[in-house]
Amino acid sequence: KPSSKRANPPIAALVEVGGVKIAKDDVVRESDPTNNVPDNIFSKIGLQLHRRDNHPIRILKNAIYDYFDTSYSSKFVKFDDLCPIVSVQQNFDEVLVPADHVSRSYNDTYYINADTVLRCHTSAHQAELLRDGHSYFLVTGDVYRRDSIDSTHYPVFHQMEGVRVFSPDEWEGSGADATSYAAMDLKKCLEGLARHLFGAVEMRWVDTYFPFTNPSFELEIYFQERWMEVLGCGVTEQEILSRNGRNDCVAWAFGLGLERLAMVLFDIPDIRLFWSTDQRFTSQFSEGKLGVKFKPFSKFPPCYKDVSFWITDSFTENNLCEVVRGIAGDLAEEVKLIDNFTNKKGMTSHCYRIAFRSMERSLTDDEINQLQWNVREAVQNKLHVTLR
Numbered sequence: 001k002p003s004s005k006r007a008n009p010p011i012a013a014l015v016e017v018g019g020v021k022i023a024k025d026d027v028v029r030e031s032d033p034t035n036n037v038p039d040n041i042f043s044k045i046g047l048q049l050h051r052r053d054n055h056p057i058r059i060l061k062n063a064i065y066d067y068f069d070t071s072y073s074s075k076f077v078k079f080d081d082l083c084p085i086v087s088v089q090q091n092f093d094e095v096l097v098p099a100d101h102v103s104r105s106y107n108d109t110y111y112i113n114a115d116t117v118l119r120c121h122t123s124a125h126q127a128e129l130l131r132d133g134h135s136y137f138l139v140t141g142d143v144y145r146r147d148s149i150d151s152t153h154y155p156v157f158h159q160m161e162g163v164r165v166f167s168p169d170e171w172e173g174s175g176a177d178a179t180s181y182a183a184m185d186l187k188k189c190l191e192g193l194a195r196h197l198f199g200a201v202e203m204r205w206v207d208t209y210f211p212f213t214n215p216s217f218e219l220e221i222y223f224q225e226r227w228m229e230v231l232g233c234g235v236t237e238q239e240i241l242s243r244n245g246r247n248d249c250v251a252w253a254f255g256l257g258l259e260r261l262a263m264v265l266f267d268i269p270d271i272r273l274f275w276s277t278d279q280r281f282t283s284q285f286s287e288g289k290l291g292v293k294f295k296p297f298s299k300f301p302p303c304y305k306d307v308s309f310w311i312t313d314s315f316t317e318n319n320l321c322e323v324v325r326g327i328a329g330d331l332a333e334e335v336k337l338i339d340n341f342t343n344k345k346g347m348t349s350h351c352y353r354i355a356f357r358s359m360e361r362s363l364t365d366d367e368i369n370q371l372q373w374n375v376r377e378a379v380q381n382k383l384h385v386t387l388r
């Protein structure tokens, strides 16, 4: 009877990626403190939406390939089957992520053990491909992050990395210094890509920070009444180039969030839909068709449930979201802090509002009450907070 059974169906014990077999027991070990990969994350490994026939993520990937093939006479080498299990060195050290950077924490990243992670970005493959001598490449893959729950965040999503290396003769005659030359070329390339995909769309550049690029930028697109970040990019840190045999060169790199771009392209309102196998979703997309807008098959009502508790020092929102996903799976649409106060004794209380909604059917009151009951129980047992 517990709804959690329906929310998170049973999973296979073995998956295969690029010819490599991955056993569940090697990836999910609840008793191992150096491992924080839950069942529902393991169940996504190997699904590779970017390779599934007529899937919007694959259609988008191919449209981006077309743009690069046309603009750069097919010079970009494409990878889309690199294993998502990588070393800490690949994911962080080789792209100069500082030892104390938050992205390295167990709160943000899925660790298989202290030295091995589920890649949190496709940048994990930059250094090895530069070492292999590639100067133009695209890497598409599934990436994994402990993160919040809402319509534009999901713990597994797809990125496309692009890297282009310039040799000195390319910028020397231009009058610009190497860095400005690369930055200009990068923005021109990505603006061209946006035009190729969307035609006219409202977008803006925002300056930002990444450990592996300088300067660094994000591109935002106006979607569903707000600015949505769709990609990060910048001029590659010289140290990455010199460590990988490209001392005299300059390069740019970008990482696209494919779900978010596909949401804009096809007018898909919620990121969970990409995982749907419901025919009413899957039948709406076909290879090469970029102009089609998704028609919601029906809008089911959300149901809101609040949960309040006294937090402890170790409480984090990502941990709460993991617990909620563990119980409700894709029925959890949003988890949002709606109240936060500290009393005279110094105890801090949080109230979160959880929106439950299925993309495919109406949920019954019984089912939602059962989910909420299970969430409350798990929040108390796993997060050691005191329910109010």
Ligand code: FA5
Pocket: 120, 121, 122, 123, 145, 147, 152, 153, 154, 155, 156, 157, 159, 161, 210, 212, 213, 229, 230, 231, 232, 233, 234, 253, 254, 255, 256, 257, 258, 259, 260, 271
């Ligand atoms: C990165 O991952 C950098 N590696 C990108 C990069 C590559 C920068 C090369 C410079 C050079 P960021 O963490 O911002 O950056 O993620 C990139 C994109 O992934 C975001 O812009 C967003 O579109 C998407 N994204 C991030 N988190 C999520 C999520 N939880 N769900 C869906 N998409 C996400």
Ligand code: MG
Pocket: 218, 229, 232
């Ligand atoms: Mg970002």
